[in-house]
Amino acid sequence: MYGVMEIEENMEEPGLHQPGAESVARADLTSRWPGRIVLTGFRGTGKTTVGRLLARMLGYAFLDTDQVLEERLGSTIAAFVQANGWEAFRRAERELLEELARVRRVVVATGGGAILHRDAWERLRQGGFVVWLQADGATIGRRLAADPVSAVQRPPLSSEDPEREIEEQLALRTPLYAAGSDLAVDSARLTPEAIVTLIHEQLVGRSARCS
Ligand SMILES: Nc1ncnc2c1ncn2[C@@H]1O[C@H](COP(=O)(O)OP(=O)(O)O)[C@@H](O)[C@H]1O
Numbered sequence: 001m002y003g004v005m006e007i008e009e010n011m012e013e014p015g016l017h018q019p020g021a022e023s024v025a026r027a028d029l030t031s032r033w034p035g036r037i038v039l040t041g042f043r044g045t046g047k048t049t050v051g052r053l054l055a056r057m058l059g060y061a062f063l064d065t066d067q068v069l070e071e072r073l074g075s076t077i078a079a080f081v082q083a084n085g086w087e088a089f090r091r092a093e094r095e096l097l098e099e100l101a102r103v104r105r106v107v108v109a110t111g112g113g114a115i116l117h118r119d120a121w122e123r124l125r126q127g128g129f130v131v132w133l134q135a136d137g138a139t140i141g142r143r144l145a146a147d148p149v150s151a152v153q154r155p156p157l158s159s160e161d162p163e164r165e166i167e168e169q170l171a172l173r174t175p176l177y178a179a180g181s182d183l184a185v186d187s188a189r190l191t192p193e194a195i196v197t198l199i200h201e202q203l204v205g206r207s208a209r210c211s
């Protein structure tokens with residue numbers, strides 16, 4: 001079993017993950033940062049890639065829901081879904097989101113379908129900051145086709161061909177991503193590093209406005 005609760009305990013430890021030489025002003029700002037930064041968006045928009053970099057920059061822990069689920073389920077997502085179906089995967093995913101709603105000082109990269117769990121999503125969002133990574137269907141299609149983890153982590157969501165599936169699912173989910181997020185970033189035109197810088201600037205700007 002993956003230790004989400006261990007992370008939660010760690011997060012309570014004062015000073016853990018604090019970057020070394022920070023000015024008092026910066027420390028004041030960071031103390032107002034949301035306890036949880038959550039990344040959402042369609043498959044291939046860069047949630048896992050950006051989340052890992054962002055956590056490093058903020059000095060937060062990083063958690064990718066798909067990686068946690070694969071450890072818990074003892075199987076790749078593709079094999080699990082083939083054996084048990086999408087509903088069973090979604091149940092495990094929803095339970096994990098409920099647990100993560102209690103974890104702080106963490107960047108959470110969610111799977112693209114986590115936004116479907118409306119109530120659990122709202123609880124995860126509370127006290128946190130949700131970033132929606134956007135990309136057009138063609139960019140997503142290219143990235144998914146080129147990414148070696150697609151075969152094990154991204155089994156088909158429907159019986160449509162990949163291009164049509166992306167367009168259909170994007171159309172269905174876009175209103176959910178829009179309603180369930182606090183900031184939208186176009187990942188098709190920016191490098192992961194530039195996206196992290198942009199999110200960081202937003203956090204600094206927002207915490208300065210709150211002071
Ligand atoms: N901003 C970006 N520009 C170009 N390629 C990217 C960008 N973000 C992610 N990628 C690439 O796209 C693929 C999917 O990224 P990943 O982080 O796994 O997305 P997600 O977690 O949203 O499914 C990977 O091969 C990754 O290197």
Ligand SMILES: O=C(O)C1=C[C@@H](OP(=O)(O)O)[C@@H](O)[C@H](O)C1
Pocket residue numbers: 041042043044047048066077110111112113114153154155157
């Ligand atoms: O869009 C989806 O429903 C899914 C997205 C995947 O995560 P990424 O968005 O990280 O690829 C993974 O959770 C699973 O294959 C389901």
Ligand SMILES: [Mg+2]
Pocket residue numbers: 047048049064066109110111
């Ligand atoms: Mg991912």
